[in-house]
Amino acid sequence: MSPFALRAALKRAGVNIFPAGYSPKYVPVPRKAALAELKAYEQMALLAAAFAFAHSKWNGEAGPERVVFKAREHLTAGSAEDNDWSLF
Numbered sequence: 001m002s003p004f005a006l007r008a009a010l011k012r013a014g015v016n017i018f019p020a021g022y023s024p025k026y027v028p029v030p031r032k033a034a035l036a037e038l039k040a041y042e043q044m045a046l047l048a049a050a051f052a053f054a055h056s057k058w059n060g061e062a063g064p065e066r067v068v069f070k071a072r073e074h075l076t077a078g079s080a081e082d083n084d085w086s087l088f
Contacts, residue, residue, distance in 0.1 A: 028060070030059055030060040030062075030064075031064055032064050032065075032067060033064045033065050036064070036065050036066065036067055037067060040067040040069070044069075047071070050073060050074065051071050051072060051073055051074055052071070052072045052074035053069055053070065053071050054069065054070040054071075054072075055069065055070070056068045056069050056070050070086065071086055072086065
């Protein structure tokens with residue numbers, strides 16, 4: 001069974017593992033200006049080969065025109081340590 005068929009079968013059975021339409025009711029998602037979000041994603045894509053990115057709790061406090069995330073230079077195959085991250 002393909003992943004899409006599995007997802008559809010689960011949804012028909014009442015298990016919706018991707019409730020995109022309902023997720024804001026259960027998970028707080030900070031609203032960002034579309035252009036700010038797009039520009040941040042473009043810059044992250046350019047750096048993705050050498051940096052790892054993570055969510056920052058400060059993103060929600062930054063307002064709609066600013067995007068805050070954690071980044072770490074990631075040149076080896078190992079996982080990142082907690083103290084190796086910087087906010088941008």
